[in-house]
Amino acid sequence: MAPRNDGAGKRGMNRGAWTSEEDRKLAQCIQTHGAKKWKALALKSGLNRCGKSCRLRWLNYLRPNIKRGNISDEEEDLILRLHKLLGNRWSLIAGRLPGRTDNEIKNYWNSHLCKKVNQKEEKPESSTTQEIIGQNENATLEKEVAVNESGNIDVNFDVDEFFNFSSEETNGFDWLNKYLELDHIPDPETTKNL
DNA sequence: AACAGCCACAACCGCCTTAGT
DNA sequence: GACTAAGGCGGTTGTGGCTGT
Structure with a gap:
């Protein structure tokens, strides 16, 4: 397979910490379109983020029923x-x-x-x-x-x-x-x- | 108060796998 | 079966906050 540029931060993509506004947009978009087709979601949401970045953010922080910290x-x-x-x-x-x-x-x-x-x-x-x-x-x-x-x-x-x-x-x-x-x-x- | 070092964690990178054509 | 795009995963890094001096 030919080398592929699938990372974030290239082609002028946003990088780094997510803002609450970005979180809100992503959550809203996922609510409408579902948590799949991340590349398309990233475009639809209007976030200048790659699909991978959106997926990671959703899975690790925005998804419902996520427990954060306090590992028993x-x-x-x-x-x-x-x-x-x-x-x-x-x-x-x-x-x-x-x-x-x-x-x-x-x-x-x-x-x-x-x-x-x-x-x-x-x-x-x-x-x-x-x-x-x-x-x-x-x-x-x-x-x-x-x-x-x-x-x-x-x-x-x-x-x-x-x-x-x-x-x-x-x-x-x-x-x-x-x-x-x-x-x-x-x-x-x-x-x-x- | 200022600085250095350490720690914890969010996010990115690159590789592999899977799905679609 | 070959090829490509997207998804998924584990490793790694960057950075902000905390602690000690």
Whole structure:
């Protein structure tokens, strides 16, 4: 594919922080036309922004039901465990945290959790009670996910169900109880049929 | 009060994937 | 199947605010 200029800030596009007026225009336009065809939306809204920039702004800040800041201990613990499970798959991790965006989780990881994890690895002997609990939960997770010889991840639970956000269980942390219960270790005979 | 350094977060960039033709 | 445009994602950077000196 030929190189493509799909970035913002070229061809005289607006860049940088969004103003409240821009937010308002974008939200209004999305209300009218829906959150799709971002390039067309960017033109229709009259904003001198690229489609990508509009999409990012909507998904991360303007979308309804977005939670901002105040990541709870429960959410933090979940992020830690999901990151251990999935790696830097921020969109997947965000999908299991209702109201959180991949960008927010990524930022939170890079500015808070990354350091915490590094400190833990440097001082594994100084585990707190909570950390020990977390480790037990990770052990449960690790039983469900194994890396095969070729380096691919073998998942012993239903991935489609795990990442199916349409069910009502995605509200709150109900789904978590199902998959991550402390004492729940999936029976290999049962899970292999999933 | 002024400055420097650090931190947190919003936004951009570039690559990859997907959809349309 | 090949090509192109758009969407999606993760990595990275820029900058404003906070804190320490």
